[in-house]
Amino acid sequence: MQTITVLGSTGSIGVSTLDVIARHPDRYQVFALTAHTSVEKLLRQCCDCRPRFAVMRDEQSAEQLRAGLQAKGLETEVLAGESGLEWVSAHDDVDSVMAAIVGAAGLAATLAAVNSGKKVLLANKESLVMAGGLFMKAVAESGAVLLPIDSEHNAIFQCMPANYQNLEQAGIRKILLTGSGGPFRQTPLLDLAQVTPDQACAHPNWSMGRKISVDSATMMNKGLEFIEACWMFGVRPDDIEVVVHPQSIIHSMVEYADGSVLAQMGNPDMRTPIAHAMAWPERIESGVASLNFTDLARLDFESPDYQRFPCLRLATEVAARGGTLAATLNAANEVAVDAFLGEQIGFTDIPKVIEQVLNGSDCHEPVNLDVVKVADAEAREMAYQWVARLQRTA
Ligand code: NAD
Ligand code: MG
Numbered sequence: 240m241q242t243i244t245v246l247g248s249t250g251s252i253g254v255s256t257l258d259v260i261a262r263h264p265d266r267y268q269v270f271a272l273t274a275h276t277s278v279e280k281l282l283r284q285c286c287d288c289r290p291r292f293a294v295m296r297d298e299q300s301a302e303q304l305r306a307g308l309q310a311k312g313l314e315t316e317v318l319a320g321e322s323g324l325e326w327v328s329a330h331d332d333v334d335s336v337m338a339a340i341v342g343a344a345g346l347a348a349t350l351a352a353v354n355s356g357k358k359v360l361l362a363n364k365e366s367l368v369m370a371g372g373l374f375m376k377a378v379a380e381s382g383a384v385l386l387p388i389d390s391e392h393n394a395i396f397q398c399m400p401a402n403y404q405n406l407e408q409a410g411i412r413k414i415l416l417t418g419s420g421g422p423f424r425q426t427p428l429l430d431l432a433q434v435t436p437d438q439a440c441a442h443p444n445w446s447m448g449r450k451i452s453v454d455s456a457t458m459m460n461k462g463l464e465f466i467e468a469c470w471m472f473g474v475r476p477d478d479i480e481v482v483v484h485p486q487s488i489i490h491s492m493v494e495y496a497d498g499s500v501l502a503q504m505g506n507p508d509m510r511t512p513i514a515h516a517m518a519w520p521e522r523i524e525s526g527v528a529s530l531n532f533t534d535l536a537r538l539d540f541e542s543p544d545y546q547r548f549p550c551l552r553l554a555t556e557v558a559a560r561g562g563t564l565a566a567t568l569n570a571a572n573e574v575a576v577d578a579f580l581g582e583q584i585g586f587t588d589i590p591k592v593i594e595q596v597l598n599g600s601d602c603h604e605p606v607n608l609d610v611v612k613v614a615d616a617e618a619r620e621m622a623y624q625w626v627a628r629l630q631r632t633a
Contacts, residue, residue, distance in 0.1 A: 240265075242268050243517075245260075246324060246337060251451075252339035256337050257288065259513050271330075285315050291332075294320075296320065325347060325348055335517070341363070342365050343570065368565050370605060391464055391491040392464070395493055398492060414478060414480070415480050416491055417482050417487075419484065457550040458543065462551045462554020487507040504530060505527065570616075596618050596622050
């Protein structure tokens with residue numbers, strides 16, 4: 240029996256994780272569930288999963304959840320805030336932690352799980368983008384087992400040899416990181432300025448949270464994944480090629496020195512990578528339907544269009560430059576996406592905000608977490624100013 244904490248259990252990845260867990264009551268036991276402010280949803284999940292702990296973002300929502308649990312006669316203990324998240328991630332009785340909080344808000348709890356040597360199922364790509372060097376050093380020192388949930392990284396992991404150490408030792412020529420191109424791959428460029436948040440969140444293949452959906456529409460998601468892959472597999476930007484593949488059936492590929500290309504395929508459903516990482520190195524049922532090749536008929540591939548997707552260009556440039564710039568990029572993107580979702584700025588303003596913030600930021604060596612946090616805070620402050628400026632000129 241494995242005991243698991245699900246950070247961000249009320250989100251898209253969280254719900255898919257609980258779906259896989261529910262299929263295997265003999266294998267997994269939920270230790271803790273956490274949410275930002277959705278009390279009702281977390282209460283329902285507590286009724287179904289009976290966790291020992293539940294964590295809400297603030298004391299007020301924690302109080303509401305306590306009242307709800309008491310009314311139902313449940314004994315789940317409710318904690319609040321960052322310290323609560325770290326407590327349920329590092330607790331001695333926990334084997335695995337699903338890191339599925341969105342954005343920089345997930346960094347501290349994910350690192351707490353890493354530092355206590357857990358099996359860490361990493362969906363929160365932002366933590367690796369922000370603090371990749373420190374993160375991977377903590378993994379090496381603690382003996383934590385890091386398993387990728389992001390479908391591309393999970394695919395790459397599945398296509399690599401079990402004893403992978405580095406590209407050369409494994410005889411790998413390059414990594415092919417695939418991405419669908421999102422909902423605006425073929426939208427006339429002149430129409431992009433007018434697209435709405437709901438249009439940006441209507442991904443053709445995947446159903447996801449709103450932040451990552453917008454990231455997919457700008458292809459910043461592929462940019463963040465590019466940086467994520469560099470850290471996770473210990474490779475240089477030159478070792479990765481981005482390939483646009485609109486059907487999202489191939490989730491990424493690895494090309495070997497002999498010319499062999501291994502691809503991992505499946506229906507676009509996050510329960511596949513989740514079940515893979517949860518059971519690794521075993522395999523379990525995920526609830527995902529078989530791939531129907533005759534219905535599929537074709538798979539298409541294109542080069543990424545950097546004019547249409549300036550966010551992808553900015554992220555690959557940052558990957559090459561290194562330092563705290565990735566934390567800067569990530570923070571500016573979070574502020575810009577939030578402002579777009581709140582209809583303060585337009586879709587094409589997102590890369591403008593990020594580029595201005597990058598231009599105005601220094602690159603430091605991320606020697607410790609404080610340096611990263613300062614870069615993050617400074618970038619947010621600058622991004623708020625650019626959002627305000629763009630709003631005035633709109
Ligand atoms: P989501 O918005 O659906 O869910 C986010 C979860 O985090 C919710 O449970 C929310 O309550 C919680 N949360 C949000 N802000 C918080 C805060 N400040 N403090 C504490 N908790 C907070 O997001 P998602 O789509 O499930 O994505 C989660 C993570 O997984 C992201 O990092 C995303 O990039 C990554 N990811 C998601 C998918 C996908 O298919 N959804 C695929 C690959 C990677
Ligand atoms: Mg992905």
